[in-house]
Amino acid sequence: MRTPIITLTTDFGLTDHYVGAMKGVILSVCAQARIVDITHHVAPFQIAEAAWLIAQAYPYFRKDTVNVVVVDPGVGSARRPVLVQAAGQYFVGPDNGVFSLVCSREKYKARVISNEKYFRRPVSRTFHGRDIFAPVAAHLAAGVSASTMGKLVADLVCGPFEKPRQVTEHSWAGVILKIDHFGNIVTNFHLGDFPGLEPHQLAVSIGSRRITKLAQNYAESTTGELFLIPGSSGYLEVSVNQGSAAGQIGCKAGEPVEITVG
Amino acid sequence: MRTPIITLTTDFGLTDHYVGAMKGVILSVCAQARIVDITHHVAPFQIAEAAWLIAQAYPYFRKDTVNVVVVDPGVGSARRPVLVQAAGQYFVGPDNGVFSLVCSREKYKARVISNEKYFRRPVSRTFHGRDIFAPVAAHLAAGVSASTMGKLVADLVCGPFEKPRQVTEHSWAGVILKIDHFGNIVTNFHLGDFPGLEPHQLAVSIGSRRITKLAQNYAESTTGELFLIPGSSGYLEVSVNQGSAAGQIGCKAGEPVEITVG
Amino acid sequence: MRTPIITLTTDFGLTDHYVGAMKGVILSVCAQARIVDITHHVAPFQIAEAAWLIAQAYPYFRKDTVNVVVVDPGVGSARRPVLVQAAGQYFVGPDNGVFSLVCSREKYKARVISNEKYFRRPVSRTFHGRDIFAPVAAHLAAGVSASTMGKLVADLVCGPFEKPRQVTEHSWAGVILKIDHFGNIVTNFHLGDFPGLEPHQLAVSIGSRRITKLAQNYAESTTGELFLIPGSSGYLEVSVNQGSAAGQIGCKAGEPVEITVG
Numbered sequence: 001m002r003t004p005i006i007t008l009t010t011d012f013g014l015t016d017h018y019v020g021a022m023k024g025v026i027l028s029v030c031a032q033a034r035i036v037d038i039t040h041h042v043a044p045f046q047i048a049e050a051a052w053l054i055a056q057a058y059p060y061f062r063k064d065t066v067n068v069v070v071v072d073p074g075v076g077s078a079r080r081p082v083l084v085q086a087a088g089q090y091f092v093g094p095d096n097g098v099f100s101l102v103c104s105r106e107k108y109k110a111r112v113i114s115n116e117k118y119f120r121r122p123v124s125r126t127f128h129g130r131d132i133f134a135p136v137a138a139h140l141a142a143g144v145s146a147s148t149m150g151k152l153v154a155d156l157v158c159g160p161f162e163k164p165r166q167v168t169e170h171s172w173a174g175v176i177l178k179i180d181h182f183g184n185i186v187t188n189f190h191l192g193d194f195p196g197l198e199p200h201q202l203a204v205s206i207g208s209r210r211i212t213k214l215a216q217n218y219a220e221s222t223t224g225e226l227f228l229i230p231g232s233s234g235y236l237e238v239s240v241n242q243g244s245a246a247g248q249i250g251c252k253a254g255e256p257v258e259i260t261v262g
Numbered sequence: 263m264r265t266p267i268i269t270l271t272t273d274f275g276l277t278d279h280y281v282g283a284m285k286g287v288i289l290s291v292c293a294q295a296r297i298v299d300i301t302h303h304v305a306p307f308q309i310a311e312a313a314w315l316i317a318q319a320y321p322y323f324r325k326d327t328v329n330v331v332v333v334d335p336g337v338g339s340a341r342r343p344v345l346v347q348a349a350g351q352y353f354v355g356p357d358n359g360v361f362s363l364v365c366s367r368e369k370y371k372a373r374v375i376s377n378e379k380y381f382r383r384p385v386s387r388t389f390h391g392r393d394i395f396a397p398v399a400a401h402l403a404a405g406v407s408a409s410t411m412g413k414l415v416a417d418l419v420c421g422p423f424e425k426p427r428q429v430t431e432h433s434w435a436g437v438i439l440k441i442d443h444f445g446n447i448v449t450n451f452h453l454g455d456f457p458g459l460e461p462h463q464l465a466v467s468i469g470s471r472r473i474t475k476l477a478q479n480y481a482e483s484t485t486g487e488l489f490l491i492p493g494s495s496g497y498l499e500v501s502v503n504q505g506s507a508a509g510q511i512g513c514k515a516g517e518p519v520e521i522t523v524g
Numbered sequence: 525m526r527t528p529i530i531t532l533t534t535d536f537g538l539t540d541h542y543v544g545a546m547k548g549v550i551l552s553v554c555a556q557a558r559i560v561d562i563t564h565h566v567a568p569f570q571i572a573e574a575a576w577l578i579a580q581a582y583p584y585f586r587k588d589t590v591n592v593v594v595v596d597p598g599v600g601s602a603r604r605p606v607l608v609q610a611a612g613q614y615f616v617g618p619d620n621g622v623f624s625l626v627c628s629r630e631k632y633k634a635r636v637i638s639n640e641k642y643f644r645r646p647v648s649r650t651f652h653g654r655d656i657f658a659p660v661a662a663h664l665a666a667g668v669s670a671s672t673m674g675k676l677v678a679d680l681v682c683g684p685f686e687k688p689r690q691v692t693e694h695s696w697a698g699v700i701l702k703i704d705h706f707g708n709i710v711t712n713f714h715l716g717d718f719p720g721l722e723p724h725q726l727a728v729s730i731g732s733r734r735i736t737k738l739a740q741n742y743a744e745s746t747t748g749e750l751f752l753i754p755g756s757s758g759y760l761e762v763s764v765n766q767g768s769a770a771g772q773i774g775c776k777a778g779e780p781v782e783i784t785v786g
Contacts, residue, residue, distance in 0.1 A: 003555040007544065013443030014276075014538075017319040020269065020300035024322030027296060031265040031324075034551060035298075036559075038544035044444055045504050057541040060548030060654065062555075073504050076479025125479045127494035130322065181537030182568055217600025217649045232651035242569045242597050275705030276538075279581040282531065282562035286584030289558060293527040293586075297560075306706055307766045335766050338741025387741045389756035392584065 004033045004141035005061060009054050010070040010129065011042040018127070022068075022134040025120055029138030036061075045073040047097045048159060049253070052177055055101035056233050058089055066137045068129075069093035076125035081113040081132050082156060083140075083149050090146065092137045094128070097159030104161045114150035164189050164259060172259045176206070177235065179253055183244025187257050189236040197261065199230055204238055205258040206251050211238055218242070266295045266403035267323060271316050272332040272391065273304040280389070284330075284396040287382055291400035298323075307335040309359045310421060311515070314439055317363035318495050320351055328399045330391075331355035338387035343375040343394050344418060345402075345411050352408065354399045356390070359421030366420070376412035426451050426521060433522045438468070438515050439497065445506020449519050451498040459523065461492055466500055467520040468513050473500055480504070528557045528665035529585060533578050534594040534653065535566040542651070546592075546658040549644055553662035560585075569597040571621050572683060573777070576701055579625035580757050582613055590661045592653075593617035600649035605637040605656050606680060607664075607673050614670065616661045618652070621683030628682070638674035688713050688783060696783045700730070701759065703777055707768025711781050713760040721785065723754055728762055729782040730775050735762055742766070 006026060012018040019040055026033055038057045042050045050071040058067055072079075072094040084091040084099045086108035091099050095112070102108070113132065116123075118139045120131040136149060164174035164187075178186045185206070191199065203212040215227040221241045226248065231237040236259070238245045246252070268288060274280040281302055288295055300319045304312045312333040320329055334341075334356040346353040346361045348370035353361050357374070364370070375394065378385075380401045382393040398411060426436035426449075440448045447468070453461065465474040477489040483503045488510065493499040498521070500507045508514070530550060536542040543564055550557055562581045566574045574595040582591055596603075596618040608615040608623045610632035615623050619636070626632070637656065640647075642663045644655040660673060688696035688711075702710045709730070715723065727736040739751040745765045750772065755761040760783070762769045770776070 003551075005551055005555065007548075009544075011444075014299075015301055015303040016440075016442045017300055017315050018443075020271075020298060020319045021322040023298045024269075024319065024324075024327075027265075027267055027298070028322070028324045031267070031296065034555065036544055036547045036551070037538075038541055039539055041539040053541050057544045057548065060545040060552070062548075062552045065548075074481045077481035079481075124494040126491065130494065178540075180540045181542075182535075217598075219598045219601035219603075229650065232648040232654065273706075276561075277563055277565040278702075278704045279562055279577050280705075282533075282560060282581045283584040285560045286531075286581065286586075286589075289527075289529055289560070290584070290586045293529065293558065336741075336743045339743035341743075386756040388753065392756065 002064065004030060005036065005065045006033050006137050006141050007036045007038050007057065007061065007065060007067045008040070009038040009042065009050055009057070009067070010040045011044045011046065011050070012040045012070070012129070014040055018129065021130050025130055025134040026138040029135055030142040033138060033141045042071050045071065047071055049178065050098045051100045051159060054091070054098065055105065058087065058102060061089065063088035066090040066092060066140050068133050068137045069098045070129035070133055071098055072096065072128065075128050081128060081136070083111045083113050083136065083146055084156065085109045085146055090137070090140050092133050092140070095157045097157050099156070100159045100161050103156065103158060110153050110156040111146060112150045112153050115148060118144065118149065162188055163193065170261045174257045174259055176251060176253050176255050176257060179246040183240070183246040184231070185238040185245050185249070185251065186231060187236045187238070187259070189259050190234050191230055191236060192234050199228065199236070201261050202228060202236065203260045204228055204236065205260070206238065206249055206255070209249050264326065266292060267298065267327045268295050268399050268403050269298045269300050269319065269323060269327060269329045270302070271300040271304065271312055271319070271329070272302045273306045273308065273312070274302045274332070274391070276302055280391065283392050287392055287396040288400040291397055292404040295400060295403045304333050307333065309333055311440065312360045313362045313421060316353070316360065317367065320349065320364060323351065325350035328352040328354060328402050330395050330399045331360045332391035332395055333360055334358065334390065337390050343390060345373045345375050345398065345408055346418065347371045347408055352399070352402050354395050354402070357419045359419050361418070362421040365418065372415050372418040373408060374412045374415050377410060380406065380411065424450055425455065432524055433520060436519045436521055438513060438517050438519060440515050441508040445502070445508040446493070447500040447507050447511070447513060448493060449498050449500070449521070451521050452496050453492055453498060454496050461490065461498070463523050464490060464498065465522045466490055466498065467522070468500065468511055468517070471511050526588065528554060529560065529589045530557050530661050530665050531560045531562050531581065531585065531589060531591045532564070533562040533566065533574055533581070533591070534564045535568045535570065535574070536564045536594070536653070538564055542653065545654050549654055549658040550662040553659055554666040557662060557665045566595050569595065571595055573702065574622045575624045575683060578615070578622065579629065582611065582626060585613065587612035590614040590616060590664050592657050592661045593622045594653035594657055595622055596620065596652065599652050605652060607635045607637050607660065607670055608680065609633045609670055614661070614664050616657050616664070619681045621681050623680070624682040627680065634677050634680040635670060636674045636677050639672060642668065642673065686712055687717065694785045698781045698783055700775060700777050700779050700781060703770040707764070707770040708755070709762040709769050709773070709775060710755060711760045711762070711783070713783050714758050715754055715760060716758050723752065723760070725785050726752060726760065727784045728752055728760065729784070730762065730773055730779070733773050
């Protein structure tokens, strides 16, 4: 049997016992599972950030991986637990939009998780990560079939999947998706969506700053100089050699960017 | 043979090589072990916090799990290394009270770890996590019997296990056990200890703030409103929907709370 | 077959998907691998810190461990990817000095990694951790021989490996290697390099502070008192019982220290 792989993406942080409790539940069901933390530092309750992060991570995992995402401000309310099958993998979490970007890219099937046989009992009203998502993921990893978990649904919650909006013939209005650990500014301009376009034709404006220089790697620029770079996931990024571009510009995730051509 | 599970709870943080070195020692003895980090962010030297965290985590792990706790301001002094057997699991760490809450809940046996055969040599005076606790845990995980590690002792150090103290017929004096990553305020009022009491009868006072509203889940309240909620581990908590209750009140772990009924 | 072990040391932090993506790539090649995080909190682009951390960690791992180090400001430029064999283990990363301390201690062989068969394709210009180092490490862990990866080279980049410099008959000029999570000040004065010297003969000066008291463990001193202590890796450290020595003195990694004898 193949070694099962389970990934975890949450906003739980690492100072509490919450992540550990989920792993204990998983290993109690499926001790063979390899558990990989994508991150537990999603900003609290930020569904869009979680949706983006899992969409960046899953392509590097193999078929049958079970991805658990728990950013869940509506835990204990009427929001449904869901299981999404896409790209040969499983996605388990709350039905609040965390799988929006995965589902905008891939053919998918979604099920409401309703088979309480696979829940940890009693189910707390505030920690479905431990009592529903972890054990369901572990049972999937152990070979229980997806169809056992609940019925197919056609109304999966999909949040806004913001792509840049074309404003004039030569300009798009975009947004900062994420500031990464190094201070790189990741825009929502995915080069794969603009096949005719050469990156060297582009300019990006953030606030009053306009960046036109294109680099192919970080070392190509002089220290301190802002430049555009095709990021490792295909999005256009603004970076600075050995420094924080976001710190230099003073910008945050969610803020607008303008992309112009020519 | 069952896959062995070892959990780690320390105040080592994640910026140094200390946790990695412990894992290297564990895997050198028992490469099959699954190692689960509960947290490495216990506040430095805070034995009571470590005692609380491991007590919240172990119930979700299966029989035979080896739990290593290293919050150890007395490392290298006369304080003893101990092995506690409780709830079908093993607990390995310094004899300074880190297992107080586990032992207040469970029938247990405690041994002083004295069999140097299972230590990493030479034993440093400042890092018993690497040289004593990690290798002993790994040997236990690999099947060495607990009795081999040292003799039973009856005088395990047990710190104050603060339960709320009844002050009047209708009020108890309690304490804030922990502020979690979201800013939820976890009190030491465990609902399981008060079987006759209905949560909706309760009020909690912290400083000049009195919280009386009870919610069953976070989404039930309007954003910004403080409420009481039975937490996922059974303790009464003060929360706020999509915000930090501790930030709003301005309180810290260790501060007093008053619980009143009726 | 022995369980393969892969360690990771990076400056990626834990808030992005970067570490998760590397692990996905590793497990896609070698699902049996045990992956151990040494740290992902190397200060961004600090090669010397990474070199020090991996040198502290590898001695606790067993033969055949594959250590991946990715602190890589020159990613995508002409700097070479390298594979170092030392101490019966493998070291995979950029040829920028991250293996300097390992190679100053051990007999080693170095190879330029050139066999693109083991790369993830296409290779991005900004994330060789995911596209080169992770898959090469995983193939090594899975049993591919080192010689398959590329040719031996004799010009591995080795950064300055600063040892204390003797200034007078009785004094050495040293440096602070690292402030650890507790605020312990790790100097570059390794006691193993001065076999004739007794620690109690030493004094350390940092700025205007001179520390002469020697302790064998943290608990030996009164709270608040600075003292010298032989650290768990053999370096002379300055500590304070249950407090931050670096915070008390106000010093940082890289600052000078003076060691005097007698």
